[in-house]
Amino acid sequence: xxxxxxxxxxxxxxxxxxxxxxxxxxxxxxxxxxxxxxxxxxxxxxxxxxxxxxxxxxxxxxxxxxxxxxxxxxxxxxxxxxxxxxxxxxxxxxxxxxxxxxxxxxxxxxxxxx
Amino acid sequence: xxxxxxxxxxxxxxxxxxxxxxxxxxxxxxxxxxxxxxxxxxxxxxxxxxxxxxxxxxxxxxxxxxxxxxxxxxxxxxxxxxxxxxxxxxxxxxxxxxxxxxxxxxxxxxxxx
Numbered sequence: 001x002x003x004x005x006x007x008x009x010x011x012x013x014x015x016x017x018x019x020x021x022x023x024x025x026x027x028x029x030x031x032x033x034x035x036x037x038x039x040x041x042x043x044x045x046x047x048x049x050x051x052x053x054x055x056x057x058x059x060x061x062x063x064x065x066x067x068x069x070x071x072x073x074x075x076x077x078x079x080x081x082x083x084x085x086x087x088x089x090x091x092x093x094x095x096x097x098x099x100x101x102x103x104x105x106x107x108x109x110x111x112x113x114x
Numbered sequence: 115x116x117x118x119x120x121x122x123x124x125x126x127x128x129x130x131x132x133x134x135x136x137x138x139x140x141x142x143x144x145x146x147x148x149x150x151x152x153x154x155x156x157x158x159x160x161x162x163x164x165x166x167x168x169x170x171x172x173x174x175x176x177x178x179x180x181x182x183x184x185x186x187x188x189x190x191x192x193x194x195x196x197x198x199x200x201x202x203x204x205x206x207x208x209x210x211x212x213x214x215x216x217x218x219x220x221x222x223x224x225x226x227x
Contacts, residue, residue, distance in 0.1 A: 004157070033213055042220060043158070043201070048213035056214055091157050098212050102148060105157030 002026070004094050004106035005074075012112045013082050021077040021109045025094030032075040033103060034067060037089040046090075048098075049075060055098070082113045116141045116206050120218035127225050130191045135221045137202035138184040147185045148215065149178050150201040158201055192225045199223070 005024040013019050025032050034046040045059040049069040060067065064082075069075040079086055089110050095103035117140045127133055139147065146165050150158035162171045164180035171178050175196060177188045187200055199222050203215040 031213070035217075043203075043215075043217040045206075045214045045216070058214070093157075101146060101163050102160035104160070105150075107155070107157050 004029075004092055004104050006090075006092050006106035006109050008109060009107065010110050010112070012114060014114055015083060016081050019079040019082050019086070019111055019113075021079075021090050021092075021111070022074040023077070023092030023094075023106060024074040025092075026096075026104055029094035029096050029104075031095045031098055031103075032069050033093045033095075034075075034077050035091045035093070035105075037091065037108075039088070043091065046077070050098070079111075082111075084113045087111055087113045116204065116216045118202060118204050118216050118218040120200075120202060120221050122221060123219065124222040125224070127189075127192055127223070129193055129225055129227050132188070132190045132192070134189070135187040135200055135223070136184060137187070137218055139202075139204050141204045141206070141216070145205045145212075147180055148203045149185070149187055150203065152199045152201055152220070161200075189223070192223075194225045194227050197223055197225045 007022050030051050032049045035043045037043050047060050047067045048056040052071050064080045066078045089108045091105050091108045093103040093105040119138050121136045146163050148163050149161040152158045162178040167182045169180050175190050179186045199220040201217055201220045203217040206214045
């Protein structure tokens with residue numbers, strides 16, 4: 001019974017490249033949430049997705065960031081033309097239904113932009 | 115704007131020395147208050163949900179309590195393995211009805227043997 005799987009665990013990108021972060025939710029979970037943890041800051045909500053739908057993207061930066069959760073396959077957080085300020089830990093969580101209550105987090109992807 | 119504030123930022127304890135962490139919140143229409151534990155290099159691990167003032171929940175050496183304005187995480191006779199960052203979070207009142215949590219900055223707990 002694998003938990004929420006995120007890959008890669010560590011990702012290094014040069015400024016201007018694209019970063020693709022993947023999240024496979026727990027088996028049976030169809031709701032996915034992405035959070036970002038900047039150095040010296042707390043976790044910040046980015047986006048909430050169900051299969052093939054974006055439910056709430058109020059925490060996503062207006063440019064360069066996008067997210068999807070297709071019918072088949074993992075959820076993808078995509079960052080185009082990365083800048084040094086994008087360096088952070090990105091966490092994904094999942095739940096079997098829409099809920100606030102104690103959803104399960106993955107171990108995160110640590111993005112470093114050089 | 116919804117806010118969740120934790121104190122202290124860091125806490126050093128000797129093994130067996132009990133203490134409490136604080137989480138104060140300004141969230142209208144609170145729908146729950148959550149506590150998580152985060153170890154270095156890992157994602158947050160869910161501990162407790164509290165829904166109403168006066169509610170208490172316990173797990174091993176941890177006990178979480180909730181009042182109308184704040185929550186406490188009491189740690190009784192801590193052990194070195196309790197060392198971690200403890201986070202509290204509350205659901206946002208606005209936007210979608212669920213899914214969006216506001217997290218506090220966390221309290222870094224270090225328990226020395």
